[in-house]
Amino acid sequence: MATLVTDNCQRCRFTECVTACPVSAFRAGEEMLFIDPDTCVDCGACIPKCPVQAIYEDLDLPEHLNEWIEINERRSKIMPKITNKEPPYVGADDRKASLGF
Amino acid sequence: MNNSKNHPLQVAIIGSGPSGFYVAEALLNSGISTEITILEKLPCPYGLIRYGVAPDHQKLKGVSQTLDVIAEHPSVTYLGNVEVGKDIQINELMQFYHILVFTTGMPKSSQLGIEGESLIDVHPSSNFIGWYNGHPDHQSLSFDFNNDSAVIIGHGNVAIDICRVLAKPIDELRKSDIPEQALDLLSQSKINHINLVGRRGPIQAKFTTKELHELGKLENCNVAIHPKHLKLGKQCQQELDEVSNLIAKKNHRVFESYSSNFSTSTGTDKKKITIDFMLNPKTFQGDKNLQSIVFEKTRFEGPAFKQVAIPSDDLVVMSSGLAFTCVGFKGSPFAGLTLDNKKGTLSNKNSRLINEHGEIVPGMYTAGWVKRGPNGVIGTNRECAQDSVNQILEDMPKYVEKPAYGNKSLIEHLQAKNIQFVTFNDWKVIDAVEKEQGQKLGKPREKFTSVSSMLACI
Numbered sequence A: 001m002a003t004l005v006t007d008n009c010q011r012c013r014f015t016e017c018v019t020a021c022p023v024s025a026f027r028a029g030e031e032m033l034f035i036d037p038d039t040c041v042d043c044g045a046c047i048p049k050c051p052v053q054a055i056y057e058d059l060d061l062p063e064h065l066n067e068w069i070e071i072n073e074r075r076s077k078i079m080p081k082i083t084n085k086e087p088p089y090v091g092a093d094d095r096k097a098s099l100g101f
Numbered sequence B: 001m002n003n004s005k006n007h008p009l010q011v012a013i014i015g016s017g018p019s020g021f022y023v024a025e026a027l028l029n030s031g032i033s034t035e036i037t038i039l040e041k042l043p044c045p046y047g048l049i050r051y052g053v054a055p056d057h058q059k060l061k062g063v064s065q066t067l068d069v070i071a072e073h074p075s076v077t078y079l080g081n082v083e084v085g086k087d088i089q090i091n092e093l094m095q096f097y098h099i100l101v102f103t104t105g106m107p108k109s110s111q112l113g114i115e116g117e118s119l120i121d122v123h124p125s126s127n128f129i130g131w132y133n134g135h136p137d138h139q140s141l142s143f144d145f146n147n148d149s150a151v152i153i154g155h156g157n158v159a160i161d162i163c164r165v166l167a168k169p170i171d172e173l174r175k176s177d178i179p180e181q182a183l184d185l186l187s188q189s190k191i192n193h194i195n196l197v198g199r200r201g202p203i204q205a206k207f208t209t210k211e212l213h214e215l216g217k218l219e220n221c222n223v224a225i226h227p228k229h230l231k232l233g234k235q236c237q238q239e240l241d242e243v244s245n246l247i248a249k250k251n252h253r254v255f256e257s258y259s260s261n262f263s264t265s266t267g268t269d270k271k272k273i274t275i276d277f278m279l280n281p282k283t284f285q286g287d288k289n290l291q292s293i294v295f296e297k298t299r300f301e302g303p304a305f306k307q308v309a310i311p312s313d314d315l316v317v318m319s320s321g322l323a324f325t326c327v328g329f330k331g332s333p334f335a336g337l338t339l340d341n342k343k344g345t346l347s348n349k350n351s352r353l354i355n356e357h358g359e360i361v362p363g364m365y366t367a368g369w370v371k372r373g374p375n376g377v378i379g380t381n382r383e384c385a386q387d388s389v390n391q392i393l394e395d396m397p398k399y400v401e402k403p404a405y406g407n408k409s410l411i412e413h414l415q416a417k418n419i420q421f422v423t424f425n426d427w428k429v430i431d432a433v434e435k436e437q438g439q440k441l442g443k444p445r446e447k448f449t450s451v452s453s454m455l456a457c458i
C-alpha cells in the first residue's frame, strides 16, 4: 500500500494537501511535491484536497502512472519536508485549467 | 504586558486526541511564546487513534508517533487521568490559564430515535468500537454473537470497521490489538451474514474507497450488491459524472465488482456481506431481544447533490438478532457551555465558544470533532486545529494583559486536591508494559482495559 503524487502536480504545487497530512509526509521538490512512503500512513486525507487530482493510492493508480511509485520513493528521500501551505507555482491556475479542472 | 519568554501565553488543551495535539503543534509553530498543558481524562493519550481507529489498522495508529513528538516538546506538559468537569472545573482552570481549548471529541453515538432502539441487541457503534478497542468505559458490555446474522445501519467507514471486525477470521483478528477478553467472545461468533444498510444510494455512500475495497479482500468472505442498486437515476448519474466527484467514481467501480458477485454469493460456505441501499430504519422488533428490523424503502427527491431520501410505505423486514447503529456521534456537555443539540458540537462561532445567548465566552476555544462534527479523517483535524489557533492568535493581545502561571500552579492545585495525574513519562511506562505483554501473544500490544490497571503499573 502506498499513496503517491503524480505528474498533475508539476507546476501546480497548490500545496492544499500539505496541511491535511497528519504525519508530515510531504516533501517539496522544485516543481512538485512527493510523499515519503516510509512516513505516510495511507490515511487518504490528502487525496480529496488536491484540486488537480494528482494524488493516488497505488490501489487505483492508472497503469501509465506506475513509474511515479518509484519516483516518489526516490525523490522524497532527498527533498526537504513541507508542513505548511505555500503559495502555488506561478501560472498554477492556468495549468489547472489546462488539465481540465 | 506583552507576550514574551517570561510571560508566555498559558494554554490548557482539554482532550488528548489528535486535535488536542495539533492545537499544541500549531501554537508551537506560531512563533509566540507559549506554555501548553494537555489534560486528558484517561491515563493514556491519543483519543480515537487508540480507541476508535480499527485495531487491525495498525499503520494508521502509528500517527501516535507524530503526536509523541509534540507531547515531548519542552513547552508541552501532558497530564492524564484528569477529567475536566469532574476532577477539576472550568473556573478553576481559568485561574491558571489565559486560554482553554476544548478538544474533547464526540464520545457518544447519535441515536436514530426510533421504536425498539433500546432493545439489548441494538448497539450504538461507540459501545462496540470502545469495547473491541479496550476503552475502560465500555468493558462491562456484552454482545450476543450467537446469531446467524447481524445488521449494520449507516454507510460510512465506522460501519465498515464494525463489519470487518465481525467478518474477519479470528486468527487474523488475533494479530491486531483487540484485547484478549474481546477476542474470546468474538472467537465464538456464529455470524455468517452481515447486512450493511444505508438510507441513500451508492453514489451518496460515505465510504472511502480503500476501506470499501478492503472488505472485498477479506478471506473467506463474499461481498454482494444487488445489481438493481447500480441502475442510476438521472440525478445520481449526474452526481457520478461530476468531474470533482472522484470518490463516487472510485467507489462505483468497487460497487460494480461487488454487484457481479451477487448471483454467485449464495450457497457457498463463505461468510456473506450484503450492501443494501435506499432503506430507512423504522422499528426494531422483539420482546427483550431483537428479532427483526423494519425498514421503509426510500426514494430520492430534489436536484443532483441535493437529493433527499424520502421514506415510503413500502416496508422491508430483515430478521436479525444483532444490530449496530452507525449514524453519527455527539459531544458531552460542560457546565456553563452550550451543546448544539442538532450538531452535537460545543456551540461556537469560528472556534470561539459561545454561551446560550450566543455571546462569545472569553478565553475559550474549540477544535476537532467537538468543534465541527464527526467528519473527515485524522488529518482534517490538523487543518481544523490550525484554524482555531489562528483565531486564538488574533485575540491574544486581550489575554496576555494579566499573568498566568499555567501547569506549575495547576500541578500544585491537583496535588492539594489529591488527584493522581499521569505524566507523559508515566504513560510511556504503561505503553512499554502493554507492548511487552502483546509481544508474548504475537500482537502489537495487549491493552490495559481499566484505569486502575494502568495506574497500577506506574
Ligand SMILES: Cc1cc2nc3c(=O)[nH]c(=O)nc-3n(C[C@H](O)[C@H](O)[C@H](O)COP(=O)(O)OP(=O)(O)OC[C@H]3O[C@@H](n4cnc5c(N)ncnc54)[C@H](O)[C@@H]3O)c2cc1C
Residues within 6 Å of the ligand: A043, B014, B015, B016, B017, B018, B019, B020, B039, B040, B041, B042, B045, B046, B047, B048, B049, B052, B053, B054, B057, B060, B082, B083, B084, B085, B103, B104, B105, B106, B107, B129, B157, B158, B161, B332, B367, B368, B369, B370, B375, B376, B377, B378, B379, B381
Ligand atoms: C470507529 C472510528 C474509526 C475511525 N477510523 C479512522 C480512520 O481509519 N482514518 C482516519 O483518518 N480517521 C478515522 N477516524 C476519525 C478520527 O479518529 C477522528 O477524526 C479523530 O480522532 C478526532 O479527533 P479529536 O481529537 O477531535 O477527538 P478524539 O480523538 O475523540 O479525542 C478526544 C479526547 O478528549 C478526551 N476527553 C473527553 N472529555 C474530556 C474531559 N472532560 N476532560 C479531559 N479529557 C476529555 C477523550 O478521552 C479523548 O482522549 C475514526 C473514528 C472512529 C470513531
Ligand code: SF4
Residues within 6 Å of the ligand: A005, A008, A009, A010, A012, A013, A014, A015, A016, A017, A018, A032, A033, A049, A050, A051, A052, A053, A054, A055
Ligand atoms: S494539492 Fe495536488 S497539486 Fe497541490 S501540491 Fe498537493 S499534490 Fe500537488
Ligand code: SF4
Residues within 6 Å of the ligand: A003, A020, A021, A022, A023, A024, A025, A026, A035, A039, A040, A041, A042, A043, A044, A045, A046, A047, B379
Ligand atoms: S495519505 Fe495521509 S499520511 Fe499519506 S501523505 Fe496523504 S495525508 Fe499524509
